[in-house]
Amino acid sequence: MSEFIFDWGENCEKILNGEGYTTSKNQNMEQVALFRYLMDKNYDKEEIFEIWEETGGNILRGVKENSEEKQFIFEKLFNKALKWTMPPSNPIYIYQEEIDIINSMIVLRWIKEYLLTLLCVYKYYNSEWCQYNDKLRRFCFSVNSQRREWSSLGAKLSDCVKKYKPYDMFIKNGTLMLKMNITKSDGEVVETIPNPSHVQELFHLIKCEKVCKDCGKTFSYSSYTVNSEVCASCAKKRLYKLQYKCHKKQ
Numbered sequence: 001m002s003e004f005i006f007d008w009g010e011n012c013e014k015i016l017n018g019e020g021y022t023t024s025k026n027q028n029m030e031q032v033a034l035f036r037y038l039m040d041k042n043y044d045k046e047e048i049f050e051i052w053e054e055t056g057g058n059i060l061r062g063v064k065e066n067s068e069e070k071q072f073i074f075e076k077l078f079n080k081a082l083k084w085t086m087p088p089s090n091p092i093y094i095y096q097e098e099i100d101i102i103n104s105m106i107v108l109r110w111i112k113e114y115l116l117t118l119l120c121v122y123k124y125y126n127s128e129w130c131q132y133n134d135k136l137r138r139f140c141f142s143v144n145s146q147r148r149e150w151s152s153l154g155a156k157l158s159d160c161v162k163k164y165k166p167y168d169m170f171i172k173n174g175t176l177m178l179k180m181n182i183t184k185s186d187g188e189v190v191e192t193i194p195n196p197s198h199v200q201e202l203f204h205l206i207k208c209e210k211v212c213k214d215c216g217k218t219f220s221y222s223s224y225t226v227n228s229e230v231c232a233s234c235a236k237k238r239l240y241k242l243q244y245k246c247h248k249k250q
């Protein structure tokens with residue numbers, strides 16, 4: 001899983017359950033959020049200090065027990081938390097029509113998963129353009145069946161974007177911005193998730209199917225058969241016919 005945090009409240013619960021911080025390097029923001037979370041639950045400063053000591057973050061590991069340095073770090077984070085507010089949670093509604101659009105594309109499964117993840121992030125931030133950075137891209141790859149970004153995947157993704165235009169991108173003041181074109185806001189809601197880190201719960205909606213050119217039936221395709229125009233049984237029939245023709249020629 002990537003280090004992307006969407007739901008700060010959910011992340012605070014995770015830390016309090018003893019499951020540790022999500023980010024590996026700079027955990028300041030997570031600690032500020034944790035302090036705010038506890039403040040909102042009416043914990044006083046002393047209690048927050050005691051809870052913080054138990055969380056075992058990177059900063060704590062580097063300082064001595066009861067040291068001035070430890071108190072200093074705590075004060076700094078605490079003052080930041082006083083000014084910070086927990087962003088409101090924003091549930092994501094996924095419409096049947098959005099799933100239909102994704103399913104109608106003849107592309108590999110992981111690309112569909114990638115697009116569905118981007119769609120969730122885009123809907124979560126709820127603005128016309130959303131920032132598209134390395135962190136977000138890593139998150140999108142980490143949740144789908146690729147697990148991580150491989151060098152050859154970018155080209156496959158851009159082929160899909162050229163053909164189906166699921167999103168547009170542009171650079172504004174050196175930042176890459178993204179706008180999804182497959183977003184709907186009415187019709188049948190097929191699934192709701194609290195934030196994009198739950199996107200895998202939607203992957204069962206993804207289908208990789210196409211219509212056979214010979215028999216007209218719908219068949220599922222894999223990465224091996226994504227380019228074939230006919231279903232497995234018609235492909236066999238075509239092969240037999242070809243073999244028969246060759247045999248007759250001889």
Ligand SMILES: [Zn+2]
Pocket residue numbers: 212213214215216217230231232233234235
């Ligand atoms: Zn067929």
